[in-house]
Amino acid sequence: MAEQKIPYKIYLEESEMPKAWYNVRADMKNKPAPLLNPGTHQPMTAEELSVVFCDELVQQELDNTNAYIEIPQEIRDFYKMYRPSPLVRAYCLEKKLQTPAKIYYKFEGNNTSGSHKLNSAIAQAYYAKKQGLKGVTTETGAGQWGTALSMACSYFDLDCKVFMVKVSYEQKPFRREVMRTYGASVTPSPSETTEVGRRILAAHPGTTGSLGCAISEAVEVAVGTPGYRYVLGSVLNQVLLHQSVIGLETKAALDKYNIKPDIIIGCAGGGSNLGGLISPFMGEKLRGEADYRIIAVEPASCPSFTRGVYAYDFCDTGMVCPLAKMYTLGSDFIPSANHAGGLRYHGMSSVLSQLYDDGLMEATSVEQTSVFQAAEQFARVEGILPAPESSHAIRVAIDEAMKCKETGEEKTIVFGLTGTGYFDMVAYEKFHNGEMSDYIPTDEELAEARAKLPKV
Amino acid sequence: MAEQKIPYKIYLEESEMPKAWYNVRADMKNKPAPLLNPGTHQPMTAEELSVVFCDELVQQELDNTNAYIEIPQEIRDFYKMYRPSPLVRAYCLEKKLQTPAKIYYKFEGNNTSGSHKLNSAIAQAYYAKKQGLKGVTTETGAGQWGTALSMACSYFDLDCKVFMVKVSYEQKPFRREVMRTYGASVTPSPSETTEVGRRILAAHPGTTGSLGCAISEAVEVAVGTPGYRYVLGSVLNQVLLHQSVIGLETKAALDKYNIKPDIIIGCAGGGSNLGGLISPFMGEKLRGEADYRIIAVEPASCPSFTRGVYAYDFCDTGMVCPLAKMYTLGSDFIPSANHAGGLRYHGMSSVLSQLYDDGLMEATSVEQTSVFQAAEQFARVEGILPAPESSHAIRVAIDEAMKCKETGEEKTIVFGLTGTGYFDMVAYEKFHNGEMSDYIPTDEELAEARAKLPKV
Numbered sequence: 001m002a003e004q005k006i007p008y009k010i011y012l013e014e015s016e017m018p019k020a021w022y023n024v025r026a027d028m029k030n031k032p033a034p035l036l037n038p039g040t041h042q043p044m045t046a047e048e049l050s051v052v053f054c055d056e057l058v059q060q061e062l063d064n065t066n067a068y069i070e071i072p073q074e075i076r077d078f079y080k081m082y083r084p085s086p087l088v089r090a091y092c093l094e095k096k097l098q099t100p101a102k103i104y105y106k107f108e109g110n111n112t113s114g115s116h117k118l119n120s121a122i123a124q125a126y127y128a129k130k131q132g133l134k135g136v137t138t139e140t141g142a143g144q145w146g147t148a149l150s151m152a153c154s155y156f157d158l159d160c161k162v163f164m165v166k167v168s169y170e171q172k173p174f175r176r177e178v179m180r181t182y183g184a185s186v187t188p189s190p191s192e193t194t195e196v197g198r199r200i201l202a203a204h205p206g207t208t209g210s211l212g213c214a215i216s217e218a219v220e221v222a223v224g225t226p227g228y229r230y231v232l233g234s235v236l237n238q239v240l241l242h243q244s245v246i247g248l249e250t251k252a253a254l255d256k257y258n259i260k261p262d263i264i265i266g267c268a269g270g271g272s273n274l275g276g277l278i279s280p281f282m283g284e285k286l287r288g289e290a291d292y293r294i295i296a297v298e299p300a301s302c303p304s305f306t307r308g309v310y311a312y313d314f315c316d317t318g319m320v321c322p323l324a325k326m327y328t329l330g331s332d333f334i335p336s337a338n339h340a341g342g343l344r345y346h347g348m349s350s351v352l353s354q355l356y357d358d359g360l361m362e363a364t365s366v367e368q369t370s371v372f373q374a375a376e377q378f379a380r381v382e383g384i385l386p387a388p389e390s391s392h393a394i395r396v397a398i399d400e401a402m403k404c405k406e407t408g409e410e411k412t413i414v415f416g417l418t419g420t421g422y423f424d425m426v427a428y429e430k431f432h433n434g435e436m437s438d439y440i441p442t443d444e445e446l447a448e449a450r451a452k453l454p455k456v
Numbered sequence: 457m458a459e460q461k462i463p464y465k466i467y468l469e470e471s472e473m474p475k476a477w478y479n480v481r482a483d484m485k486n487k488p489a490p491l492l493n494p495g496t497h498q499p500m501t502a503e504e505l506s507v508v509f510c511d512e513l514v515q516q517e518l519d520n521t522n523a524y525i526e527i528p529q530e531i532r533d534f535y536k537m538y539r540p541s542p543l544v545r546a547y548c549l550e551k552k553l554q555t556p557a558k559i560y561y562k563f564e565g566n567n568t569s570g571s572h573k574l575n576s577a578i579a580q581a582y583y584a585k586k587q588g589l590k591g592v593t594t595e596t597g598a599g600q601w602g603t604a605l606s607m608a609c610s611y612f613d614l615d616c617k618v619f620m621v622k623v624s625y626e627q628k629p630f631r632r633e634v635m636r637t638y639g640a641s642v643t644p645s646p647s648e649t650t651e652v653g654r655r656i657l658a659a660h661p662g663t664t665g666s667l668g669c670a671i672s673e674a675v676e677v678a679v680g681t682p683g684y685r686y687v688l689g690s691v692l693n694q695v696l697l698h699q700s701v702i703g704l705e706t707k708a709a710l711d712k713y714n715i716k717p718d719i720i721i722g723c724a725g726g727g728s729n730l731g732g733l734i735s736p737f738m739g740e741k742l743r744g745e746a747d748y749r750i751i752a753v754e755p756a757s758c759p760s761f762t763r764g765v766y767a768y769d770f771c772d773t774g775m776v777c778p779l780a781k782m783y784t785l786g787s788d789f790i791p792s793a794n795h796a797g798g799l800r801y802h803g804m805s806s807v808l809s810q811l812y813d814d815g816l817m818e819a820t821s822v823e824q825t826s827v828f829q830a831a832e833q834f835a836r837v838e839g840i841l842p843a844p845e846s847s848h849a850i851r852v853a854i855d856e857a858m859k860c861k862e863t864g865e866e867k868t869i870v871f872g873l874t875g876t877g878y879f880d881m882v883a884y885e886k887f888h889n890g891e892m893s894d895y896i897p898t899d900e901e902l903a904e905a906r907a908k909l910p911k912v
Contacts, residue, residue, distance in 0.1 A: 007470045008536040014463045080464040081548065081839050092537065092611075110566050112841040112876070154836045155548075174630075174881035180888050181835055379637055380610045383537050385568040420568070422878040425630035432636050 009086040010253040017084055018248040019071060021241045024279040025351060026067035027286040030358055032237065032350035033325035035061075036312060041456055044322045051223060052230050052321075053238075056127040060238040067283075069241065071123075078122045078155060079245070082111035087253040088417075092381040094401070101404035103397060104261070105417040106250045106277065107384065112178070113148035115387065115419030116273050117233050120242035121145070124231040125152035134227035135159025139189065139214030141168055142342035142389070143175030144419060145233030150182035160184040161228075163191065163217045167208035167337070175423050189214035196220050196318035210334045211345050216318025234270025235315065235324070235349050243276025250414065251280045261292060263400055265415040267392035268296040268305065268363070269342050271349030277416040278361070285360060294361040295400075296352065297392040299371075300440045302335040304328055304348045305356060305363035307446055312456040313347055323454060326353040329441075330449030336439035340368060340427035341388030346449075366395045367438040372431040374398050375421065387419040388427055465542040466709040473540055474704040475527060477697045480735040481807060482523035483742040486814055488693065488806035489781035491517075492768060497912055500778045507679060508686050508777075509694075512583040516694040523739075525697065527579075534578045534611060535701070538567035543709040544873075548837040550857070557860035559853060560717070561873040562706045562733065563840065568634070569604035571843065571875030572729050573689050576698035577601070580687040581608035590683035591615025595645065595670030597624055598798035598845070599631030600875060601689030606638035617684075619645040619673045623664035623793070631879050645670035652676050652774035666790045667801050672774025690726025691771065691780070691805050699732025706870065707736045717748060719856055721871040723848035724752040724761065724819070725798050727805030733872040734817070741816060750817040751856075752808065753848040755827075756896045758791040760784055760804045761812055761819035763902055768912035769803055779910060782809040785897075786905030792895035796824060796883035797844030802905075822851045823894040828887040830854050831877070843875040844883055 025031060034043040049058040060069065071079075090103040108116035128136050135158050140146025146162040153160035162184050169176060169188035176186045189209050190197040196216040200207065207213070215232070222230035232239065254261065264281055266274035274296050284290040296305055304327045314331040315321040328347040335344045348356075355361050368388070375391035377398070378384070386394060397415040404411050421428065430436045481487060490499040505514040516525065527535075546559040564572035584592050591614050596602030602618040609616035618640050625632060625644035632642045645665050646653040652672040656663065663669070671688070678686035689695065710717065720737055722730035730752050740746040754761055760783045770787035771777040784803040791800045804812075811817050824844070831847035833854070834840070842850060853871040860867050877884065886892045 009470075011467050014465075077547075081544075088537075112835065112839055114878075151839055155839075173885075174878070177881040177885045177888065178841060178878075181832055181841060181884055183836065376637055379568065380639070383568055383607055383611075385634060385637065422570075422630070422634075425633040428637055429629075429633045432633065 006089050006257055008091060009088050010256065011086055012084040012249060012252055014080055016252055017076070017079065018245055019076065020068040021071055022244040022248055022279050022283060023063060023067055023069055023241050024282050025064040025237065027283045028354065030354055031064045032354045035322035035324055036456065038314070038319060038323050052219060054124070054127045054131050054133065054229050056130065057124060057238050060241055061236060072126060075123055075126050082118065084249050085110060087250055090382055093378060096381045097398065097401050097405065099401040099405040100408060100410045101401040102410065102412045103401055104414045106246055106414070107417045108246060109384065109387070109417065109420035113144060113151055114422060115144040115148065116243060116246055116276065117145045117148035118151060119245050120233065120239045120272065121148035121152040122155070123242040125149065125156045125158055128229060129156040129158055133158065133229055135161065136229055136231045137161045137218040137222040138231050138233065139163045139211055139218045141165045141211045141344055143168055143172050143423060144342065146184065146186065147175060147178050149231065149233070150179040150184035153184065154182040161221060162186045163189040163214040165189055165209040165211060165214050171426055172423055189217050191217060194220045196320060200317060208337060210317060212317030212331050215316035216320050219316065219320050234272035235345065235347065237351055239272045240275035240279065240349055240351050243272050244279040246273065246276040246416065247279045247281060250277060259412060261414040262411040263293045263295065263413045265295045265297060265393045265396050265413065267343060267389050267416065267418060268298050268348065268352070269389065270345045271352040273416050273418045275349050275352050282355065282360065295396060296361060296363040297396045298363065298365050299339060299343050299392065300365040300367045300438065301339040302329070302344050303365040304346065306365045309450060310353060310357050311453055313453055315347065323456060324350050326350050327356065329446060330452050332452050333449040338437050338439050341424060343389050343392065364396060366392055369436050369438050371395050372428070372436060384417065385421045386417060387421045388424050390418040393417070462545050462713055464547060465544050466712065467542055468540040468705060468708055470536055472708055473532070473535065474701055475532065476524040477527055478700040478704055478735050478739060479519060479523055479525055479697050480738050481520040481693065483739045484810065486810055487520045488810045491778035491780055492912065494770070494775060494779050508675060510580070510583045510587050510589065510685050512586065513580060513694050516697055517692060528582060531579055531582050538574065540705050541566060543706055546838055549834060552837045553854065553857050553861065555857040555861040556864060556866045557857040558866065558868045559857055560870045562702055562870070563873045564702060565840065565843070565873065565876035569600060569607055570878060571600040571604065572699060572702055572732065573601045573604035574607060575701050575732070576689060576695045576728065577604035577608040578611070579698040581605065581612045581614055584685060585612040585614055589614065589685055591617065592685055592687045593617045593674040593678040594687050594689065595619045595667055595674045597621045597667050597800055599624055599628050599879060600798065602640065602642065603631060603634050605687065605689070606635040606640035609640065610638040616640040617677060618642045619647065619670040621645055621665040621667060621670050627882055628879055645673050647673060650676045652776060656773060664793060666773060668773030668787050671772035672776050675772065675776050690728035691801065691803065693807055695728045696731035696735065696805055696807050699728050700735040702729065702732040702872065703735045703737065706733060715868060717870040718867040719749045719751065719869045721751045721753060721849045721852050721869065723799060723845050723872070723874060724754050724804065724808070725845065726801045727808040729872050729874045731805050731808050738811065738816065751852060752817060752819040753852045754819065754821050755795060755799050755848065756821040756823045756894065757795040758785070758800050759821045760802065762821045765906060766809060766813050767909055769909055771803065779912060780806050782806050783812065785902060786908055788908050789905040794893050794895050797880060799845050799848065820852060822848055825892050825894050827851050828884070828892060840873065841877045842873060843877045844880050846874040849873070
């Protein structure tokens with residue numbers, strides 16, 4: 001029988017879209033370590049967490065047993081505005097590389113936030129609205145999460161206060177303007193508007209900010225303002241749960257054509273995209289039903305998996321958040337200023353950290369100049385201008401495809417193309433002008449940040 | 457029988473995508489007037505045109521008889537990378553407006569060029585490559601066409617020289633950077649690199665440029681450089697032909713659900729999107745098979761349909777191009793500097809001009825503040841951040857839907873959402889800050905520009 005011709009883009013029908021998120025924790029033998037109260041070092045209770053997070057999201061955060069959690073109809077309706085996202089067969093890239101590998105990418109950039117972040121933003125906004133809240137606070141780095149949350153809050157008519165890492169706020173005024181279009185207020189972080197912001201500014205007057213700082217400020221405002229809660233775009237279990245829609249759609253699309261991937265690749269900052277993309281595949285692996293090579297790709301300038309330690313750490317710089325056990329560089333770690341784009345968080349999702357520690361996935365780090373080379377190569381043949389974050393996955397997908405060219409193996413490679421680079425042209429310009437440099441933190445720098453890990 | 461539920465997004469299968477473009481001129485009783493040689497005032501011959509344009513495109517330009525022209529396989533393969541584009545049912549907008557109208561939009565922004573322009577760019581690049589050319593030259597205003605052509609040239613490994621209207625070049629450095637990512641060279645126009653550029657700069661030292669200037673420069677370079685031809689992103693018959701893919705897909709998607717639109721709305725600058733969107737519907741209208749209200753929407757600051765004259769005019773400021781009969785404001789007309797976005801060409805496609813003159817379509821003009829109001833309203837409920845150009849159509853679609861609300865009519869409205877506004881955040885910022893103003897040219901200004909029309 002002739003092989004069925006795979007279209008350039010596999011779209012699911014609306015009726016084939018997932019009706020429940022998949023919770024990979026249910027299938028994990030070694031569960032991710034619980035969040036700890038930073039004072040008592042005891043596991044955070046639902047009651048404690050609900051000061052910061054919406055009630056229903058707290059349940060999702062703590063739920064290690066239910067494999068499927070229904071997606072509320074309102075969220076499914078919103079998903080229909082920009083999902084299903086296409087699973088694209090990279091025919092043109094394959095041809096350019098002259099590789100026997102079959103390359104697919106799940107493209108999450110076809111929405112105004114420009115990334116996969118909207119998948120969790122709309123869920124978190126929905127539960128906040130359902131709880132009768134007035135608004136939410138959050139942080140954003142490269143700006144994708146803040147944009148996504150602004151869109152979600154606008155849809156549900158919620159107030160949205162965004163603390164944006166100062167260096168991004170200054171380098172990306174247009175991101176700020178998109179958030180304003182959706183009605184959000186945007187404050188550069190660290191700011192004078194919070195106690196923790198003033199404290200950080202006093203200690204580091206010239207700081208350009210970090211995600212860790214911005215989280216501290218957003219949490220302070222959420223806890224101190226009646227009718228507000230804090231929401232986060234990555235790292236948390238609940239976020240990986242929502243992002244499982246990426247992997248579920250990917251798997252459903254592959255199943256339609258009886259395609260079984262050999263390698264699954266995703267970029268990893270806090271882990272939201274990677275965790276979502278791999279979840280149903282990891283589930284099969286955990287249940288012994290299938291095997292896959294799963295590769296996390298992180299920047300060499302912020303290498304939490306490949307050079308961090310697996311330990312309890314603060315989630316934020318201001319040390320106001322719960323402690324999470326994760327692969328971490330230390331909450332004081334701030335990537336070099338020459339690092340472009342996101343993927344700059346010091347830690348990694350507790351779920352992914354546990355899976356990595358259990359040897360169920362690999363991790364690798366890549367330098368940004370080679371990432372932008374891959375980005376440009378991809379853009380020129382596949383048309384899409386990728387985000388710097390996503391291009392980490394492109395880099396490794398191309399590398400793996402080139403290995404196949406050497407060995408002649410027809411491996412099937414799937415990677416997550418998380419978003420578009422329209423707001424990253426400053427970085428592209430540096431790359432074009434030969435002004436982009438790479439930076440790998442020294443062992444001494446990493447040891448210094450690590451020395452401040454809490455004693456748990 | 458219960459009405460079939462219309463999905464949020466209607467996607468065609470790859471196998472349902474058009475295999476031929478539709479040439480509306482074949483069904484026009486009154487054909488569009490031919491291009492004239494500016495010296496002799498005689499119709500341009502194929503030979504004369506082939507100095508400027510690729511041979512096969514000249515044939516398409518002059519073909520008033522063949523209703524269908526096959527889309528070459530290479531172009532169809534490229535189309536598959538970003539097409540079919542979705543026809544979206546604007547459920548959320550309808551709900552927000554509380555209108556009984558059924559609103560659909562054909563969204564052409566889901567590709568890196570951010571607009572429909574890629575549909576013709578890839579066709580023109582293909583024919584240039586087929587002819588064995590080294591490269592092409594063009595102009596770009598807001599930057600959408602230049603980006604699209606850069607992508608297309610990169611795909612076919614052609615050199616691409618873009619003259620970018622100076623004001624856009626300065627206001628949109630990121631657009632320039634996207635073009636560079638695809639390997640194009642970008643020159644602000646008017647420039648010192650061409651004779652016509654130097655002439656224009658001498659006469660108007662402070663000019664911020666216009667499409668008409670940039671066309672003159674691009675044509676001069678194409679004609680003077682062996683192995684190069686000039687390509688244009690709008691206005692020409694060939695461009696409307698390629699853009700018919702928009703309308704053909706729209707009609708196929710509507711037909712799948714037995715939907716018959718009452719009103720079809722498109723923004724109109726040079727006419728490429730509108731001409732493409734309406735072509736198969738206009739064909740039915742011309743053949744007496746169906747009737748539709750068709751509305752062209754143009755900026756009040758550049759009102760060629762609504763306040764121009766139907767006459768032969770220069771296509772460019774330097775007066776080096778053929779004369780075209782069109783609704784025009786005069787080739788000297790430059791929209792007020794406060795006009796944001798594209799749709800700033802002084803004339804209008806000869807095909808659309810003839811159809812308008814024959815009473816087969818309507819035209820209306822809208823002011824930009826109300827356009828941005830519609831854009832923001834749309835963005836907040838439908839998610840997509842629209843381009844300023846596209847938002848002209850949104851404005852009128854909302855207005856028509858609100859009329860339905862008054863009358864209770866359940867009209868079906870289809871409009872073209874040509875692209876995204878990611879590179880237009882300076883304009884959005886002005887709008888948010890209350891710094892956006894409207895400008896309507898005075899009768900005196902229009903009379904002055906009109907006085908310089910050639911005597912034909």
